[in-house]
Amino acid sequence: MRLTILGSSGSVPAPxxxxxxxxxxxxxxxxxIMDMGPGVLASLQEIQDPSDAHVTFSHLHTDHCADFASLLVWRRFHPTKAAKSRNxxxxxxxxxxxxxRLSSDExxxxxxxxxxxxxxAWKERQPLLIDKFTVTPFRVVHPIETYALRVEEHNTGATVTYSGDSAYTEALIDAARGADIFLCEATWGASCDGKAPGMHMCAxxxxKLxxxxxxxxxxxxxxxxxxEADTAVAAAAQYFDGPIELARPGMHFDI
Ligand SMILES: [Zn+2]
Ligand SMILES: [Zn+2]
Incomplete structure (x- = not known):
């Protein structure tokens, strides 16, 4: 199983x-694919045919789904690479x-x-088979309906858990239990001091999770x-003594 970071900027795209x-x-x-924020379709084109993918969304804030409208244009109207069948x-x-609504003409x-x-639609903690993977959604804490996604590869057992956007919640411990990679948001940076509750996490x-x-x-x-992103790894390392990396575009992890 390979995890590729197509884009990792929080809340808005960055240069x-x-x-x-x-x-x-x-x-x-x-x-x-898990989430398609602004700019993700461009990253995807550099790696593969964008039509050859199933798509999942943690939630529908703009920074996680805006490029889906671009994908629909590609799949329907690309002169040579339009999608041949449904995904x-x-x-x-x-x-x-x-x-x-995002892609309607009216x-x-x-x-x-x-x-x-x-x-x-996701149903809380109900595993779904998606080709060679089982994906289990876990409801997390965010202003709109949002799920962490636990993805397990059938033939290897390799597991990646993606937090989606969430405040700290023990649901994420269930979602990430024993995972090979836990891809976790840390919108607030190193520390949560003075930040709004019920929305996001810090490193x-x-x-801790x-x-x-x-x-x-x-x-x-x-x-x-x-x-500030550079202090995030050290902040997380106060609580977790395993390997920690900061997601950057183009990175991939083989499990
Ligand atoms: Zn977000
Ligand atoms: Zn969000």
Whole structure:
């Protein structure tokens, strides 16, 4: 299994770094994309045919889904690489309506995307089979319906957990338990001091969760361009003594 960072910037894209986008690959299977923030389709084009992928969304804040409208244009209208068949799409219940509005020609219209994607909604902690993976969504704490995603490769057992956007919650310990990689947001940077509750985490939180879940590696992500990122790894290392890296665009991890 390979995890590729398509974009790791938090809340907005940054120069040279799209907003949230992550991809998981297993040989001889369509890719599995987790979130498509602004700029992610450009990163994806550098690596593979964007049509050859299933798409999942942790939640529908703009920094996690805005480039999906671009993907629909690619899949339908690319002169030589348009999608030949439907792929799978998973997300919160309201995904077809929210994203359909984003790509409709009419001000109040909803683009029907069922010509190119087959959609199913996440159900709390119900595992779903997506080709060579089992994906289990865990509801987390954020102002809108949001899920952490635990992705397990069938033939190897390799496991990646992505936190989505969330405040600290023990649901993330369940989601990440024993994972090879825990890809965890740390929007606030090193410390949570003075930050709003119920929205996001800091790197100290990420370290605490990684230790409690017994993960093998922590990868910190979703740091906005206005937040100091370089101190985040040391802050997480106060609580987690395994390997820690800061997600950067183009990085990949083989498990
Ligand atoms: Zn976000
Ligand atoms: Zn969010």
């Amino acid at each position: 040279g770094n799209p907003a949230s986008g992550y991809m998981i690959n297993s040989p001889d299977s369509p890719s599995l 799978l799409l998973f997300g919160p219940q309201d995904t077809p309506n929210r994203l359909g 001000p109040e219209g909803v683009d029907d995307m069922s010509d190119t994607f087959a959609f199913d 100290q939180d990420a370290g 990684a230790a409690a879940a017994g993960v093998k590696k922590l990868v910190i992500t979703h740091i906005p361009p206005w937040v």
